[in-house]
Amino acid sequence: MGYKFPLGPYHPAFEEGEYIELQLEGEMVVDAEIKIGFIHRAIEKSATKRTFIRDLGLVERTCGICSFHHSWAYCLAVEKAAGLEVPERAEYIRVLTAELERIHSHLMYLGAMAHKMGFDTLFMFTWSGREAVMDMLELLSGNRVNYAVNTLGGVRRDVDENISSQIRAALETLEDLALKLSDTWTKDASILARTKNVGFVSREQAHLLGVVGPTARGSGIREDLRKTSPYSVYPLMDFDLVVLDGGDVWSRTFVRVLEVLESIKIIRQVLDKIPSGSIKNPKPVLKIEPNDVIGRVEAPRGELAYHLITDGTDKPARLKIRTPTLINLPASEHMMRGSNLADAPVIVGHIDPCMSCMDR
Amino acid sequence: MLPGIEQAKLQRYGLNGEGEREIVDVDVLKLFEFITDFKDVFRFISITAYPEGDSLFMQYHFSYGSWIASLRLLVPEDKVVPSITPLLPAADWAEREIMDLFDIKFSNHPRPKRLIIPDDAKRGIYLDF
Numbered sequence: 357m358g359y360k361f362p363l364g365p366y367h368p369a370f371e372e373g374e375y376i377e378l379q380l381e382g383e384m385v386v387d388a389e390i391k392i393g394f395i396h397r398a399i400e401k402s403a404t405k406r407t408f409i410r411d412l413g414l415v416e417r418t419c420g421i422c423s424f425h426h427s428w429a430y431c432l433a434v435e436k437a438a439g440l441e442v443p444e445r446a447e448y449i450r451v452l453t454a455e456l457e458r459i460h461s462h463l464m465y466l467g468a469m470a471h472k473m474g475f476d477t478l479f480m481f482t483w484s485g486r487e488a489v490m491d492m493l494e495l496l497s498g499n500r501v502n503y504a505v506n507t508l509g510g511v512r513r514d515v516d517e518n519i520s521s522q523i524r525a526a527l528e529t530l531e532d533l534a535l536k537l538s539d540t541w542t543k544d545a546s547i548l549a550r551t552k553n554v555g556f557v558s559r560e561q562a563h564l565l566g567v568v569g570p571t572a573r574g575s576g577i578r579e580d581l582r583k584t585s586p587y588s589v590y591p592l593m594d595f596d597l598v599v600l601d602g603g604d605v606w607s608r609t610f611v612r613v614l615e616v617l618e619s620i621k622i623i624r625q626v627l628d629k630i631p632s633g634s635i636k637n638p639k640p641v642l643k644i645e646p647n648d649v650i651g652r653v654e655a656p657r658g659e660l661a662y663h664l665i666t667d668g669t670d671k672p673a674r675l676k677i678r679t680p681t682l683i684n685l686p687a688s689e690h691m692m693r694g695s696n697l698a699d700a701p702v703i704v705g706h707i708d709p710c711m712s713c714m715d716r
Numbered sequence: 717m718l719p720g721i722e723q724a725k726l727q728r729y730g731l732n733g734e735g736e737r738e739i740v741d742v743d744v745l746k747l748f749e750f751i752t753d754f755k756d757v758f759r760f761i762s763i764t765a766y767p768e769g770d771s772l773f774m775q776y777h778f779s780y781g782s783w784i785a786s787l788r789l790l791v792p793e794d795k796v797v798p799s800i801t802p803l804l805p806a807a808d809w810a811e812r813e814i815m816d817l818f819d820i821k822f823s824n825h826p827r828p829k830r831l832i833i834p835d836d837a838k839r840g841i842y843l844d845f
Contacts, residue, residue: 393832401842566760566806579759585736585782650737650777650784663764663777678762686809715832 358386363700365394370701371468372711378692378700385700388692390685396715403675408434408641409508411672415662418677419713420501421464424457425655426677426713427506432587433651433664434508438644441637446510447589448630453496453505454653455619455626456523459530460489461656462612462619465708466537469609472705473550478540485533488526495519510636520627527620534616541606541613551606555691555703558603565687568680569658570615571707574608576601581654592629593622605706612708643670655680657708679713718780725753729787737784739775744798747776747787751803754778758785760806765791765818767843772818776800791820799825817842 363376373394379387399418403411416427428450435442467482490500497503497513505513541547557565562575572579576599582590583597598614600607644666651662658680667673684707691703717723718733726733729750730740742750761777761784772791777784791797799822800807811822812831819840822828833841 389827393830393834396832398841560756563759564755564805566804568759585779648739648786650786659761659779661761661777663762663775665764665766673768674764674766676762676764676766682809683762683806686805690805 361697374709374711376704378697380697383697385692385695385697388689390689392711393715395712399716400675400677404672407670408644408672412507416502416504418716419710421461421710422457422655422657423502424453424505425653425660428454429651429653429660429662431506431508432653433649433662434641436649436651437647437664437666438641440509440639440641442510443634443637444631445633446635448626449511449515449635450506451589452515452623452626453503455622456489456493458619458656459616460486460493462616463489465612469705472701473547475546482537485530488529492523492526495522507636508641509639514635515630523623524627527623531617531620534613534620538613541610548606550702551609552604554605554699555695555706556604557687557691565690566683567687568683570611571608571658571684571687573599574611575603581652581659585652587653593625595621605702608706643668657681657710658684677716681710681714685709685714718783721757731785733783736782737786739786739788742787742789744789747789750787751800755804760804763807763810763814765814765820772820795819796821796823798823801825815839819843
């Protein structure tokens with residue numbers, strides 16, 4: 357005899373409002389349905405009512421965790437549509453901020469995952485280490501969230517010797533933390549019991565579900581826009597594409613542990629190679645000729661795409677934001693089917709859902 | 717030229733696999749043929765619905781490496797378009813969102829429920845103001 361089990365919209369395992377209706381047979385989930393829309397703010401529509409430069413502040417507030425990537429994807433789209441060149445030093449600063457943000461996002465995720473499994477010691481340990489990267493973002497931008505580093509045609513904040521030496525010192529701490537985490541996530545018996553062979557998705561199925569980012573790379577899909585569709589100065593950086601074939605919660609989580617180490621590698625190269633010069637193209641963006649462009653970046657959760665249509669005025673005619681969670685979360689409905697009820701929060705949580713991103 | 721993709725098969729849809737993005741106009745039949753042909757190799761990104769003049773358009777975006785194909789479809793007067801979700805599960809939420817925001821109906825959608833606006837709100841809020 358089956359019954360319905362509501363999870364959320366306010367639940368200790370969720371950071372934000374989301375509602376999951378589970379259809380259960382005993383302890384087994386036979387069907388799952390996710391309801392979103394609790395934080396819908398119509399950002400796409402509001403963007404068409406403001407000028408291009410004012411939209412920058414708006415789109416940055418889509419998400420509190422990957423806000424830099426939102427502004428970057430938007431800048432890429434506008435710069436492409438307006439034919440605006442970006443100075444090389446600005447590109448390096450963008451990569452630097454993006455990778456710091458990726459470390460911060462992945463560490464937040466790893467802590468939250470530990471918390472969802474009831475492993476609160478690891479949660480506290482991960483999040484205390486995350487403070488180091490938050491401090492660096494604050495040092496660089498003046499803010500802990502919504503960094504406001506990007507502007508159309510460049511960046512607003514420069515990096516000097518003092519900042520780069522402090523970042524280098526913080527990277528030592530972070531590398532140490534990431535190595536300890538990698539040790540814990542491969543050896544701890546309770547972590548392995550909760551994550552191995554849970555929420556399995558094959559490579560073919562993952563492709564048809566369209567998943568992106570670590571969720572795809574944990575299922576053996578070799579796709580990371582930094583490598584497969586290089587933008588900015590990523591082609592000049594030496595780093596590895598992390599792909600694991602397991603297809604379960606553990607693989608998709610461990611991809612992120614390894615990516616923290618790759619990001620540290622990238623930041624060191626940025627600090628070594630950063631050229632001198634201006635950080636912003638002084639040309640203002642006022643009206644943009646009719647154009648239709650897509651700006652894509654690899655956000656911490658996967659591909660983030662901004663589709664911008666301009667019509668010759670100083671405002672976008674249409675701005676469509678496709679966030680990674682919007683395509684990854686429906687996939688977790690498939691992952692939950694056939695799993696245990698106790699694993700449901702872990703399965704929803706392991707794709708690192710960002711409800712604010714998704715509801716826009 | 718895209719590695720591993722038959723050029724003649726692509727050209728049937730007016731695409732060359734060159735540059736970083738190509739936009740082509742399609743009708744419903746061609747859209748479905750394209751998805752059947754390429755769903756195993758191209759990754760579905762999303763669908764953008766947008767008004768242009770007095771008509772509504774939809775662009776179906778597919779990605780392959782650094783290349784994007786955008787298939788543009790004119791939404792008919794009655795605003796009913798067949799759903800691609802039975803073929804391609806990735807399109808599920810993208811179609812439901814368009815139903816909410818632009819009041820376009822996707823016939824044959826397996827679960828045509830509200831996604832991001834409440835059940836008692838009017839559909840098509842993005843067309844209003």
